Amino acid sequence: MLEHIDHIPFIDTPLHIAANEGKINFATEMMNLKPSSARKLNQDGFSPMHLAFRNGHPKLMLRLLKIDKDLVRVKGREGVTVGNSNLLFQFLEACPECMEDVMLRKTTTSEL
Template identity: 50%
Template sequence: MDPRLQQAAKSGSIDELYALIDENPYILENIDAVPFINTPLHVAAASGNIEFAMEMLNLKPSLARKLNTSGYSPLHLAVETGHTDFVSWMLKHDHSLACLNGRNGMIPFHLLVVRGNVDLVAECLLVSPECIRDVSVNGRNALHLAVVNDRYEVLQVLTGWIKRTMQRNAFKNEFCFLNKEDFSYNTALHLAAQKNDLQACFIFSSAFFFHT
């Protein structure tokens, strides 16, 4: 990427963006032609520049799904760098971005679970509930990740959502989420038991065994 374009994205300068486009009308086309590349949208996401990102997506919407050479989309980077407003805006722009596969099969929703961002986890479940079905390359879903990373508040949100939807899709939810095994044949509850994680076990039991 042209260093001037990178700096424009980092600073959020839309005027500089168009000056570069005027100099080379194919500048964004050339970036989009590369399968894996750090794009101006990645830089804007890592910097939290929403207005610049809006302009980029108006010009080249496909960049929202482009992975960089480290295997991360712009939304992955926004989650990793903690720009919550940017993440929320991206989810509103395109709900399906929550389920975009990145490095190790991790989707942005998984990263939100790992980071323990309760509000954005709940937002993802509202706008893109199918993301709870996705698993990483080792077969772990959001429940596994919440247990492994001791994200108890997130685990409460996830189990609460599953419990509320079980009446409509009881078998599907039990098989796909609650009893989903990773590649080591462990469910999330198995992992909690192996860790002797009483708090996680209590959350599972309160949600699925002791309710009336």
């Protein structure tokens, strides 16, 4: 099943569902099994990081960043990346390159 997920344009993967629900251990395992699903957008244009952010799961977000620091740079709906002032310094520490990303609103981060 996981092999075919990359070929479906917009879908909630098991990682999206885990991120939405804040299931850290399951999300971590999904990242290990299918890392590409972390960059996939669901039908609403959100990556797992966006869903974790929207649903108030910062510990899950930081765990995913430990696995792949560039997830903070994944652009979702309308080209928006994940971020808020409380997490900004942790994101920058995990991925200093995200400072190079310029959003549509001419900022490096935007709230969803």
